[in-house]
Structures are given as structure tokens and as C-alpha cells.
Amino acid sequence: MRTARSGDNMLLLILSLVGGLIAGYFLKDKKIEISRPMQITLVVLIFSLGYDMGSKLDFAELANVGAISVIFAVITLLLSYQMARILRWFI
Amino acid sequence: MVYLSFVYVVVLVAGILLGFSEIDFPLYIQEVLALLLFIIGIDLMMSEDKAEKIKNSWKSSMRLVMATVTGSIAGGLIAGALTGMDLKTAMAIGAGMGWYSLTGPYLAAKAGTFAGAVGFTSNFFRELLTIVFYPKMPDKEAGISAGGATTMDSTLPIIASFGRDLSLTAFMHGFVISILVPLLLFILG
Numbered sequence: 001m002r003t004a005r006s007g008d009n010m011l012l013l014i015l016s017l018v019g020g021l022i023a024g025y026f027l028k029d030k031k032i033e034i035s036r037p038m039q040i041t042l043v044v045l046i047f048s049l050g051y052d053m054g055s056k057l058d059f060a061e062l063a064n065v066g067a068i069s070v071i072f073a074v075i076t077l078l079l080s081y082q083m084a085r086i087l088r089w090f091i
Numbered sequence: 092m093v094y095l096s097f098v099y100v101v102v103l104v105a106g107i108l109l110g111f112s113e114i115d116f117p118l119y120i121q122e123v124l125a126l127l128l129f130i131i132g133i134d135l136m137m138s139e140d141k142a143e144k145i146k147n148s149w150k151s152s153m154r155l156v157m158a159t160v161t162g163s164i165a166g167g168l169i170a171g172a173l174t175g176m177d178l179k180t181a182m183a184i185g186a187g188m189g190w191y192s193l194t195g196p197y198l199a200a201k202a203g204t205f206a207g208a209v210g211f212t213s214n215f216f217r218e219l220l221t222i223v224f225y226p227k228m229p230d231k232e233a234g235i236s237a238g239g240a241t242t243m244d245s246t247l248p249i250i251a252s253f254g255r256d257l258s259l260t261a262f263m264h265g266f267v268i269s270i271l272v273p274l275l276l277f278i279l280g
Contacts (some may be wrong), residue, residue: 016125017273020132028137034130041127043102045196048118049207050103054110056204062107065208072170072213076185077220077237079169080162084155084233091154 096218096245099192103211120200127193128273135270148256151232152263159236159268160275163188176209177202183279184210188239190272191215201280214239221246226253235261240268 053062109116167185171178180202187194191214199207221238225246228234231253238246243265251258 012121012125013128014277016128017132020129020134021136022132023129024133024136027133032133032137034134034137038127038130038134041123041130042099042192044123045120045127046099046192046211047102047106048120048123049196049199049211050106050108051110051116051118052106052120052199052204053103053208054107055113056110057208061205062208065205065212068170068174068176068209069212069216071174072167072181072184072209073216073220075170075173076163076166076188076213076239077217079166080159080188080236080239081228081230081233083162083165084158084236085230087154087158088233091150091157 120196124196124200131273148260148263152260152267155236155260155264156267159188159239159264160271162236163239179279180206183276184213186272186275186279187214188268188272189214189217190240190269191218193272194276197276198280218245222249225249231257232260235264240265240272243269
């Protein structure tokens with residue numbers, strides 16, 4: 001997979017988001033169905049991610065991904081929950 | 092949304108299986124990612140009804156947004172330290188805040204296949220854990236932070252079942268987080 005580490009690729013992604021925001025501003029009075037193209041784009045991206053995982057990672061690495069992902073999910077979820085309780089004392 | 096999550100997992104597994112088969116397949120991840128960000132930009136600006144809802148529960152939502160962002164990034168940092176991952180990448184994984192469909196492909200393109208895989212699955216697990224455990228959380232308002240970006244769509248029905256005020260707060264929280272996730276990924280990814 002090509003990386004986006006080069007400045008050109010990063011600029012492309014930022015310009016895409018900004019371009020979408022500008023286009024959305026001018027299109028906001030029109031009734032345009034946006035969810036379908038978004039879902040199709042997501043499916044293509046997720047399939048590509050899966051293909052990339054399957055072609056580059058072996059079974060042991062995939063198992064490692066699962067274990068690490070559980071750690072990330074649990075810690076980020078619990079910390080967000082606790083931060084919300086703590087911040088209520090101050091704000 | 093639960094159906095969509097299932098579709099995404101099936102598509103991911105199909106991609107993995109095709110990858111294992113070593114069939115050569117052209118990938119245009121950068122171009123498709125750029126298209127996705129363009130569509131996300133349009134979606135964010137076209138949501139006038141969302142802006143109306145946002146006005147209603149400003150203060151509590153902003154407090155929860157602060158908690159979600161700090162908790163997720165700090166959580167990513169701690170998880171990264173525990174698992175030996177690059178800490179900047181780990182913070183970016185945490186900054187996905189449940190938006191797995193964006194975080195996974197983005198990190199795969201930016202930081203490599205392994206980071207993308209963890210970015211996808213960890214944020215997918217976060218959504219699943221919120222769906223399963225939100226009803227059991229004693230503090231329902233703080234529980235909104237657990238859901239991250241998903242509180243404006245997939246986990247909203249569960250949160251809404253515990254009160255109309257909570258649903259407005261959850262929606263606004265998820266909406267603001269959804270704006271912040273791409274920006275944080277740009278910075279941390």
C-alpha cells in the first residue's frame with residue numbers, strides 16, 4: 001500500500017476535507033442523498049484494508065491485532081467514562 | 092447501523108481472505124480516502140437540523156467532548172505503553188474514538204497495515220462494548236463519553252432509551268467528536 005507520509009498526499013487529504021466543507025456549504029439547501037455514496041466509499045476502503053491485512057499479516061500477527069485491540073478499546077472507553085465523571089466536579 | 096456494522100465486518104473478512112489467497116488486486120486507498128473525506132465534509136455542512144439540535148444542550152455536551160477527547164488520547168497513550176506500540180500511533184488509534192471505518196483505513200495509509208488493523212478493530216470493539224455495557228453503567232451521562240463518535244448514530248438509540256435529554260446531549264457530543272476525529276487523525280496519524 002502506498003503511504004500518505006509525503007506532503008503531497010497529506011495535502012490531498014486536507015484539501016479533500018476542506019473541499020467537502022465548502023461544497024457542503026453551497027449544497028446545504030439542496031436535498032442530496034449523501035449516505036449512500038459514503039457507505040459505498042467506506043465498503044471499498046474497508047475491503048482494501050482487509051486485503052492489505054490479509055496480504056501482509058500472518059495468522060499470528062492477526063491474533064496479536066485482536067489482543068492489542070481489546071486492550072485499546074477497554075482502556076480508552078473506561079478512561080473517557082471516568083474523565084466525564086471527574087470533569088463534572090470542575091465544569 | 093448494527094446491520095451496517097455487520098456488513099463492514101463481512102467486507103473486512105472478505106478482504107483478508109482475498110489477501111491470504113495472494114491474488115493480485117489493485118488498491119487505490121489514497122484516492123478513495125480523499126473521496127471519503129470530501130463526502131464527510133459535505134455531510135457535516137449539510138446537516139442544518141443537526142445544528143438546531145446542537146444549541147439545546149451545549150454545556151454538558153462540551154464537558155463530555157473534553158472528557159472523551161482527553162480520555163481517548165490518554166487511553167491510547169497508556170495502551171500504547173502497555174503493548175509496546177509507537178506512542179504517537181497509539182494516541183491516533185485512541186483518537187479514532189469509535190469511528191473505526193475512518194480510523195482503520197486512514198492509519199493503514201499513514202502508519203502501516205498493523206496500525207490500520209489495530210485502529211479498525213479497537214474502535215470497532217469500543218462501539219460493541221458501548222452497546223453491550225451502556226445499559227449497565229451507573230452514570231448514564233458520563234457513559235455518553237464511552238461511546239465516542241458513535242453516540243450520534245449507532246449507539247444513540249440505546250442512550251435515547253434512557254431519556255430524551257440524554258439523547259440530545261449524546262447527539263451533540265457525537266456530532267462534535269465526528270468533526271474532531273479527522274482533525275486529530277491529521278495531527279496524530
